[in-house]
Amino acid sequence: MPRHGTPGSSSTPSSPMRIQRRRFNAALAAGLGLPLSPAALAQFRVEISGIGATQLPVAVTRFREEDRSGQPISMIVRADLERSGLFRIVDSSGVLDERSAPEFGDWRGRAADALVAGSVTRLPDGRFDIRFKLWDVVKGQELLGQAYAVAEGDLRLAAHRIADAIHEKLTGERGVNATRIAYVTRASGVYRLHITDADGEGGKVPLTSPHSIISPAWSPDGRQLAYVSFEDQKAVVMVHDVQSGERRRLANFRGSNSAPAWSPDGKRLAVTLSRDRISQLYMMDAGGGEPRRLTTTSAIDTEAVFAPDGQTLYFVSDRGGSPQIYRMSAGGGAADRVTFTGGYNISPAVSPDGRTLAYVARDNGNAFRVMVLDMGGGTPVAVSDTTEDESPSFAPNGRLLMYATRAQGRDVLMTTTLDGKIRTRLLSTGVDVREPAWGPFNR
Known part of the structure; x- marks a missing residue:
């Protein structure tokens, strides 16, 4: 494999090899001006495909007076729940709010096991009062009731938090809809780093640059992003305070x-x-200073990620002749090979519980797909149905993966459940997006 090139690259835009393996090959060919897909400011809609094996049927009715808020609160909640792969949205027509006494027999007839209704009221100070209730339709009892008073700019966040509250009440597990993602777009030679809600909507653009931006990575407290910028005419690792x-x-x-x-x-x-x-590979203090070298090989070692315990690193190396994923102590030393299926495996990501490895594998037909591997044993499983996948990133609850790919002629972001049964495409309005990184619970 070339020491400082792009293995098997092609200049043909429609070729699968057109997609540069950004995190891997940026380490190999940084400063060579690797092409990134044209993109712009993104606005998204969600397209969900697949059928989960066990999904809880939920009805989420239109919140009373939500149209006066400027945000489709109930639609956001529905999309959030559906995207998780754990819920199936059923017929939600009806006039209800959190003060209603539902006719549970009617909702059971619609095959709903749970029911959500609420209201949105503008307060005299300009904020909005959002209230909702969650009922167990089968048992005919209230499960949850909450209220939020939020500024207009926080209406979407409130809807995501409602979805997360419902998710946690019904599954016992934290939802991730109120978390954030980072990604990069490019248009007319201008690169933009975006920070948005987990569904790709809302958010802000903390950085606009005429130079490439790749490999965003969130700090564990969600306050900083590290990324690679080419503004110094070469690859430099920057740290960006999200708030300031x-x-x-x-x-x-x-x-x-x-x-x-x-x-x-x-x-x-x-x-x-x-x-x-x-x-x-090197280790650096977050405040900077002199790096400490971790690997001393004649191979290319790159793309390190930490295991949740902080004691182990997973990384990519071609020391065996082709890119494969290895692991070693975070202090350096001997490394063990982790991937053995296929001749090209890159971009490792480790689940928050440390049990699952996600990565990108190239098959014999030059298709790049996101794979998951149970690190307790087993064989790798493809979780995508696309062929130009990149940059897998776990949701902080470990139940979903986000990745970049190319579909229907566009660069898009996808999420998938770990079994690959429920996939969501964040469809942008005519733009290409890349380099996703899912942020932590902290916000």
């Missing part, structure tokens, strides 16, 4: 500086540096 907008160069050494990954305690970052001519 303050930016600083973390790694700006000779050669390429790429592939940042935060430790679970937020005190360190693993990075890939080519300061000694070939890409190797």
Whole structure:
């Protein structure tokens, strides 16, 4: 494999190999101006496909007076629940709010096991009072009731929090709809780093640049993003304070500086540096300083990510002749190979519970697909039906994966359940998006 090139690349836009393996090959060829897909400011709608094996049927009625708020609260809640893969939305027609006494027999007739209704009221101070209730239709009893008073700009966040409250009450597990994602777009030579809600909507653009932005990575507290910028005419690792907008160069050494990954305690970052001519793994304090080299091989070692315990690193190396995923102590030392199926496996991501590895594999037909591997044993399983997948990132509850791919001629973001049965496409209005990173619960 070339030391500083893009294996098997093609300049043909429609070719699967047109997609550069950004996190891997940025470490190999940073500074060479690798092409990124044209994109722009994104607005999304959700398209959900697939059928889950066990889904709880839920009815979410239109919230009273929600049309006066400017946000489709009930639609956001429905989409959030459906996207999780755990719920099936049933006939939700009817005039109800949180003060209603539902006719449970009627809702059982619609095959609903749970029912949600609520209202949105504008307060004299300009805020909105959002109230909802959740009922168990089968038992005919109230399960949950909550109220939020929020500013107009927080209406979408309130809807996501309602969905998360419902999700947790019905499953016992935290929902992730109120979390955030980061991704990158490009249009007319301008790159934009976006931070949005988990469904790709709302949010802000903390950075606009004429230079490439790749590999965003969230700090564990959700307050900072590390990413790779080419504004210094080479790959440099930057750290960006999400709230203040303050930016600083973390790694700006000779050669390429790429592939940042935060430790679970937020005190360190693993990075890939080519300061000694070939890409190797280094550890740095989050505040900066001199990096400590972790690998000393003649191979390309890159794309390190931490296991949840902070004691183990998973990374990509071609030391065996082709890119494969390995693991070693976060302090360095001997490495064990993890992937053995296929000749090209890159972009590792570890689930929050440490039990599942997601990565991108290239098959013999040059298709790139997101795979998941139970690290307790078993064989890798493809969870996508696309062929140009990149950058898998776990939701903080470990139940969903987000990744970038190409579908119907566009670069899009997808989410999938870990069994691949429920996939959601975040459909942008005529733009291409890449480099997704799912943020932590902290917001």
